[in-house]
Amino acid sequence: MAGSTLGNLFRISTWGESHGAALGVVIDGCPSGLLLCEQDIQDYLDRRKPGKTKIATPRKEDDTVEILSGVFEGRTTGTPISLLVRNQTQRSKDYSNIADSYRPGHADYTFDAKYGFRDYRGGGRSSGRETIGRVAAGAVALKLLHSLGIQITAYTKSIGPVEIDPDRFNPDLIKATPTCMPDAVASKKAENYLEECMKQYDSCGGVIECVITDLPAGLGEPVFDKLDANLSKAVLSIGGVKAFEIGDGFKASLLKGSENNDSFYYRDNRVAKSTNHAGGTLGGISDGDHVIFRAHFKPTPSIFQAQNTVDKNGNEIEIKIEGRHDPIIVPRAVVVVEAMAALAITDLLLMNMSAKMDSVTNFYHSKS
Ligand SMILES: Cc1cc2nc3c(=O)[nH]c(=O)nc-3n(C[C@H](O)[C@H](O)[C@H](O)COP(=O)(O)O)c2cc1C
DSSP: OOOOEEOSSSEEEEEEOTTSSEEEEEEEOOOTTOBOOHHHHHHHHHHHOSSSSTTSOOOOOOOOEEEEESEETTEEOSSOEEEEEEOOOOOGGGGGGGSSBOOTTSSHHHHHHHHSOOOOGGGGGGSGGGHHHHHHHHHHHHHHHHHTTOEEEEEEEEETTEEOOGGGOOGGGTTTSTTOOSOHHHHHHHHHHHHHHHHTTOOOOEEEEEEEESOOTTOSOSSTTOHHHHHHHHHHTSTTEEEEEETTGGGGGGSOHHHHOOOEEEETTEEEESOOTTOSEETTEEOSSOEEEEEEEOOOSOOSSOEEEEBTTSOEEEEOOOSOOOSOSHHHHHHHHHHHHHHHHHHHHHHGGGSSHHHHHHHHHHHO
């Protein structure tokens, strides 16, 4: 299977299936000398874990990370960092009824069409568990970014029809509410909405917003590795993401130039913008403002209602999905979005180091 690798200089390859022995990631290109221990990674994996609230799958997954290589005496060595999480609570029998049939909305049919053979237990590579490798690698990237003062914060903006109120925005609530909404009132409403969905054996979708602060101007390459292009590829590669917006996003197409342009001015002798419709990127390059983007998630495909589908033997059948599924993907994916943003940004940050002859000269002269 090709396409399990992302990044140019900070390069990750995720591996493993949801019901195999383990899942993990290899990170190649992380600079040496970064302080790193298992707990740095575990803190992020714990945010991804299910089984914590009634609006997530009741599967209990410990998801304990092991660092296999690339770290010595608490620091990265510059060699490939291999991270592993062993699978523990697989219940493969839950999936036996989909071995020969295709769940609507999931990747079963397309996997068979492509490979002619698939690990049907839990969705294999297209399972939400594949994101363990992304989150583990993202934790390393975030450690690197934090050492430079760059922060990445994602949160749930909406669940079904329930949206947060910016006037009630409280960042402390992101990790405290079961929905990851930074607004207690909206979070309660969203929980009620989700409970109604669950009573009807249904699922729902939502939107995650992500803000990147203190990113210097100059990150992103002008053509194929644009900041917005690389962020969108990283985020759209998460299962269930159907749309990506940066800055005003879809609304920009409704604005006039005079409304959409962000005027420049000088603040403390530095170029600043009076508004941020652009979302912190111009020409694919960061402009020094906050980068702000949104990921739109579809409803979880595995629902417990009877649905029409087909089997491999040419029959039209009715399917009732079993197993333990998230009634909504969004709260569990907040940390995945943060991780994917961190990976895209770290890669561009390292690539940007060779953009100017001055940087190259300074680096080699300071070595001699
Ligand atoms: C964190 C996370 C958890 C997920 N949990 C489930 C789940 O419990 N059940 C399910 O059917 N899909 C789940 N998904 C979504 C599927 O992985 C995804 O819809 C599927 O691979 C099809 O891909 P597509 O929706 O991008 O077309 C989850 C996705 C993520 C990112």
